[in-house]
Amino acid sequence: EVQLVESGGGLVKPGGSLRLSCAASEFTFTNAWMSWVRQAPGKGLEWVGRIKSKIDGGTTDYAAPVKGRFTISRDDSKNTLYLQMNSLKTEDTAVYYCTTTFCTNGVCYSDYFDYWGQGTLVTVSS
Amino acid sequence: QSALTQPPSVSGSPGQSVTISCTGTSSDVGSYKRVSWYQQPPGTAPKLIIYEVSNRPSGVPDRFSGSKSGNTASLTISGLQAEDEADYYCSSYTSSSILYVFGTGTKVTVL
Numbered sequence: 001e002v003q004l005v006e007s008g009g010g011l012v013k014p015g016g017s018l019r020l021s022c023a024a025s026e027f028t029f030t031n032a033w034m035s036w037v038r039q040a041p042g043k044g045l046e047w048v049g050r051i052k053s054k055i056d057g058g059t060t061d062y063a064a065p066v067k068g069r070f071t072i073s074r075d076d077s078k079n080t081l082y083l084q085m086n087s088l089k090t091e092d093t094a095v096y097y098c099t100t101t102f103c104t105n106g107v108c109y110s111d112y113f114d115y116w117g118q119g120t121l122v123t124v125s126s
Numbered sequence: 127q128s129a130l131t132q133p134p135s136v137s138g139s140p141g142q143s144v145t146i147s148c149t150g151t152s153s154d155v156g157s158y159k160r161v162s163w164y165q166q167p168p169g170t171a172p173k174l175i176i177y178e179v180s181n182r183p184s185g186v187p188d189r190f191s192g193s194k195s196g197n198t199a200s201l202t203i204s205g206l207q208a209e210d211e212a213d214y215y216c217s218s219y220t221s222s223s224i225l226y227v228f229g230t231g232t233k234v235t236v237l
Contacts, residue, residue, distance in 0.1 A: 037172075044129060045164070045172065045215050047226040063224040102174055104184065109177060111160040111219050111226070116171035 002027045002115040004098050009120030016088050020120055022081040022098035029079040031055065033101040033110050036072060036083050038094035039119070048096070050110075051081070066092075088124045095119040130155065130216055130229035137235040138206045146232045148199040148216030154227055156197035160219035163192055163201045167212040176201060203234065211236050 008020040022034070035050040049062035051072045060072050071084040081098050102114035131149040138144040148155065148163075155161055163176035174183055176192040179199065189204045199218070203210055216229035 044231040045217075045228040047217075047224065047228065050225075061225055063226075064222075065224075067223075097171055102177060102183065112162045112174055112177045112217075113164075113172070114174055114183070116173075118171060 004115055004117035006096060006098055006117040006120040009122045011123045011125065012088055013126050014088060014090055014124055017086045018122060020083040020096055022117055024079045030076045034081045035099045035113060036096055037099055037113060038096045040094040090124050093122060093124045095121050130218060130227055132216060132229040132232045135233045135235065137237055139237045140206055140208065142206050143202060143204045144206060144234060146201045146214055148229045150197050150218055152197060153222055154218040154220035155199050158219050161194060161199045162217045164215045165212045206236055208236050210234060
């Protein structure tokens, strides 16, 4: 069964940095477009950004609130997705989930998020 | 880009039907069929239950159905069951700078 395990969350001061990891298994990570979605405590979901597979260009897209501060990368040799977060703000406090693109009958739909990890909590506070 | 608008809560008795609305704009829901719905029971990660407005992934019960009219998408749960208690979020592709926008979320309570 597909597994996504996030790690790296914790408490960081405003202006600080943190790198999250997402270890993937039981699917072909190399071919997968991956996204990060976050959820502030007691709040709704917010798309953070995504990275395409290398075969599709490996490019990244980001939501406006994090563009220029967050960087998504991947190491296909380690089946691992990363989220480098710099210049953190209190409003970045959230559980961060990594997700896969939804695929069915051999077709993948980049607009939908299928498997999700358990999430890792990032708290930005002084 | 603001979140899509959903009612904070809906409730129903077992066996009844409930409908959750998701109102966006002509930049998202109104212009694209790229609408999805997610179910999130307390303390768990979200689960995709509807994609492309009205399609169900394999394994999702057919009592969940989706539709769209103009700038508003809807999720209907027919034959409500206790296990359907959860938060539900809609999502849409958007032509704005954020690419994907989620709804504000709706808590479904089974009375």
